[in-house]
Amino acid sequence: MSNNVTGFLSVLREKSENALAARSDDKKVVIQVGSATCEHAAGSMDVLDELRKHVKSSGRSDISFRTTGCTGRCSKEPIVSVLVPGQAPVKYEQVNREIAHKIFDSHVQNQTPLVEHALDHSLDEETVKNKLVSEDPVSKNFLNLYGDVPFFNLQNRIAMRNSGVLNPDSLEEYVHLDGFKALAACLSKGDPQWIINEILKSKIRGRGGGGFPTGKKWQMIAGQPEKIRYIICNGDEGDPGAFMDRGMLESDPFNIVEGMIIGAYAIGAVRGFYYIRAEYPLAIKRIQNAINLCRENGLLGENIMDSGWSFDLEIRLGAGAFVCGEETGLIRSIEGKRGQPKVRPPYPAVKGLWGKPTIINNVETFANITSIINFSGEWFASVGTEASGGTKVFALAGKVKHTGLVEVPLGTPIKDVVFKIGGGVFEDRELKAVQTGGPAGGFIPASQIDMEVDFEPLAKAGSIMGSGGMIVLSDEDCMVDLAKFYLSFTADESCGKCTPCREGTTRMLEILNKITRGEAEVADLDKLERLARLCQQSSLCGLGRAAPNPIISAIKHFRDEYVEHIVDKKCRSKKCVALVRYEINPEKCIGCTVCIRKCPVECIRGARKEAHVIDQRQCAKCGQCYEACRFDAVERM
Numbered sequence: 001m002s003n004n005v006t007g008f009l010s011v012l013r014e015k016s017e018n019a020l021a022a023r024s025d026d027k028k029v030v031i032q033v034g035s036a037t038c039e040h041a042a043g044s045m046d047v048l049d050e051l052r053k054h055v056k057s058s059g060r061s062d063i064s065f066r067t068t069g070c071t072g073r074c075s076k077e078p079i080v081s082v083l084v085p086g087q088a089p090v091k092y093e094q095v096n097r098e099i100a101h102k103i104f105d106s107h108v109q110n111q112t113p114l115v116e117h118a119l120d121h122s123l124d125e126e127t128v129k130n131k132l133v134s135e136d137p138v139s140k141n142f143l144n145l146y147g148d149v150p151f152f153n154l155q156n157r158i159a160m161r162n163s164g165v166l167n168p169d170s171l172e173e174y175v176h177l178d179g180f181k182a183l184a185a186c187l188s189k190g191d192p193q194w195i196i197n198e199i200l201k202s203k204i205r206g207r208g209g210g211g212f213p214t215g216k217k218w219q220m221i222a223g224q225p226e227k228i229r230y231i232i233c234n235g236d237e238g239d240p241g242a243f244m245d246r247g248m249l250e251s252d253p254f255n256i257v258e259g260m261i262i263g264a265y266a267i268g269a270v271r272g273f274y275y276i277r278a279e280y281p282l283a284i285k286r287i288q289n290a291i292n293l294c295r296e297n298g299l300l301g302e303n304i305m306d307s308g309w310s311f312d313l314e315i316r317l318g319a320g321a322f323v324c325g326e327e328t329g330l331i332r333s334i335e336g337k338r339g340q341p342k343v344r345p346p347y348p349a350v351k352g353l354w355g356k357p358t359i360i361n362n363v364e365t366f367a368n369i370t371s372i373i374n375f376s377g378e379w380f381a382s383v384g385t386e387a388s389g390g391t392k393v394f395a396l397a398g399k400v401k402h403t404g405l406v407e408v409p410l411g412t413p414i415k416d417v418v419f420k421i422g423g424g425v426f427e428d429r430e431l432k433a434v435q436t437g438g439p440a441g442g443f444i445p446a447s448q449i450d451m452e453v454d455f456e457p458l459a460k461a462g463s464i465m466g467s468g469g470m471i472v473l474s475d476e477d478c479m480v481d482l483a484k485f486y487l488s489f490t491a492d493e494s495c496g497k498c499t500p501c502r503e504g505t506t507r508m509l510e511i512l513n514k515i516t517r518g519e520a521e522v523a524d525l526d527k528l529e530r531l532a533r534l535c536q537q538s539s540l541c542g543l544g545r546a547a548p549n550p551i552i553s554a555i556k557h558f559r560d561e562y563v564e565h566i567v568d569k570k571c572r573s574k575k576c577v578a579l580v581r582y583e584i585n586p587e588k589c590i591g592c593t594v595c596i597r598k599c600p601v602e603c604i605r606g607a608r609k610e611a612h613v614i615d616q617r618q619c620a621k622c623g624q625c626y627e628a629c630r631f632d633a634v635e636r637m
Helices: 002-023 037-042 044-058 097-108 125-129 140-146 171-176 181-189 192-202 214-222 244-251 253-267 281-296 327-334 363-375 377-383 414-421 455-460 479-493 499-517 522-538 542-546 549-568 594-598 624-628
Strands: 029-034 063-068 080-083 090-092 230-235 271-277 312-318 358-362 391-398 404-409 431-436 442-445 469-474 582-584 634-636
Touching: 002 171, 002 181, 029 044, 037 044, 037 244, 037 281, 044 063, 044 097, 080 097, 090 097, 171 253, 171 281, 181 192, 181 253, 181 363, 192 214, 192 253, 192 363, 192 377, 214 253, 214 358, 230 253, 230 327, 230 363, 244 253, 244 281, 244 363, 244 391, 253 271, 253 281, 253 312, 253 358, 253 363, 271 281, 271 327, 281 312, 312 327, 327 358, 358 363, 363 377, 363 391, 391 414, 404 414, 414 431, 414 469, 431 479, 431 549, 442 549, 479 499, 479 549, 499 522, 499 542, 499 549, 522 542, 522 549, 582 624, 594 624, 624 634
Parallel strands: 029 063, 230 271, 230 358, 271 312, 391 469
Antiparallel strands: 029 080, 080 090, 391 404, 431 442, 431 469, 582 634
16 A cells, blocks of 8 residues: 555645646745735725736736735735745735736846735845745745734644745645645655554644643544544634634645544544535635545545545534534534534543544644644654643734734743734823633733743633733723623524523523622622532533633732722723713813814713813713814813
8 A cells, every 4th residue: 555655645646736836836936915805805806806906007027926825914914925936036015006017017027025014024135145044844934024013924724824925726736735645655654643643642632722742642532443534623713813724724725634634544434524515615615626626636536545434524604693603502503413412421532423423623723733744743742841842823812913814832931932923002092901812701800910831820820821812902902892892792603402591691691790880799700600610610611611711810910990880880991881981171272163063962962162071971971072063171080
């Protein structure tokens, strides 16, 4: 079998190299434009259209276009790269049609890069003269292209090593970057246990939130007597502010497919499923394209890579229910049933899809498998911490200067992610907290941001790693209002099967609403904590048990804000509308009457050129007067 697989891979590589050589991109000016959901939303297709028009009108035949996935530098999109043979690549940020016109005239036509539009101001004379060379064996292709940008060169790219580098729809480009080398190595060995041993050595833990060791999970199913087994990729990314899975599915689909095939071979699965939320149409399209091309080229289906082993994949769409991110709820959804969790044990590894042993891992877990096989489990374990190997991808968002997808080794301090990679708090305001783990996570106060990003430290602080959401909060944010936001999400998404989650989240939300309206008493805070602990201890599934985390961590670290809302009836961040009061400072008011004209409820009194007064009994607290006043006479209390 080894010779057959090796020969198959050689033929596949030769075919791919010939296809790439026919393009002659190494002799052409290559214009690279991002093509992902975030890039499209920023206008990248308009930019691509504009550049194509310029190339067509110029009559030049030595210019080639290349589309890539998301680089992760989301707030600077659309990103356009210009690669001139023999020169360092130049990246441009927030490109529109006008800037595209300038790029073509100045850089493409006259070899003069536009310094003022360079991505993160990375362009300098030295960079233009010298081509960057990275010795990193995994992310060298990415760093050679983007390594001059501080946002990227402080990261370790493993799961996202090809994102922003290759065309997501090109099998040839993926094979050129050692694609399916890992699968060939596994099939040549002919020993599924060897794969599981490498995964165990890597210390990789599930990246979907639970953090269960992946190798142990695969080992559990490998020992089952049942021969019919299934493998599932969980792409049902439902956390608000999380977009890691979408980025990887859209930007490097063949890597996820290869990781799943390797996992299937390791556990003896006969069939695999992608469970992707229907709101990700581009991710679905690219994974389906990758599956189709793999089938056409003998990488899926019967007799994979001439090894004698057969396996196939298909996509199932999620309808957007947050609870289907939980393993047993997801399985029921694939079976065509209502997505509700089941009592465990038995665990899916023993009795899962259609009653057969089933392994479920999320997108990021599968994205790491090929690197573990290619570079060894020991290498992967050396990247992370003593307890957890590898890197973690975070969706960095909120009040931070540089938002986007960030991949760092486990054990990296939160402070480094926020301030070194993220550039610090937006508008240089004071950092208040960092929220991790989405609706099931918690708040890490600014005093603890030296904490390492790892499963155990976050759990001790009352939060979780989750799928990778990381929201930066400033002194403008209200912790009570944020806890209410996350709880309203989980209460709405509760499947309703168990009473602690169904009723507990609803009652907790009622108390939070009372607090933000200024109607609560101190005793309500004790009730809120008791309910949160009860829900945490007695809910059926992990989602219900984690739902109170934002409340518990917020009360633990920011109890004074809760007390202030209840006792003083004030919201220091001015986010709780019912606790906000608008008053007019008579020393600043010149009686221009602008606020009177803007007030929708006519609660402002006063003659022209005299100080006005707001009737607090009628005030709707809409803030129109505050926004309209040009003399800062209206004060928000």
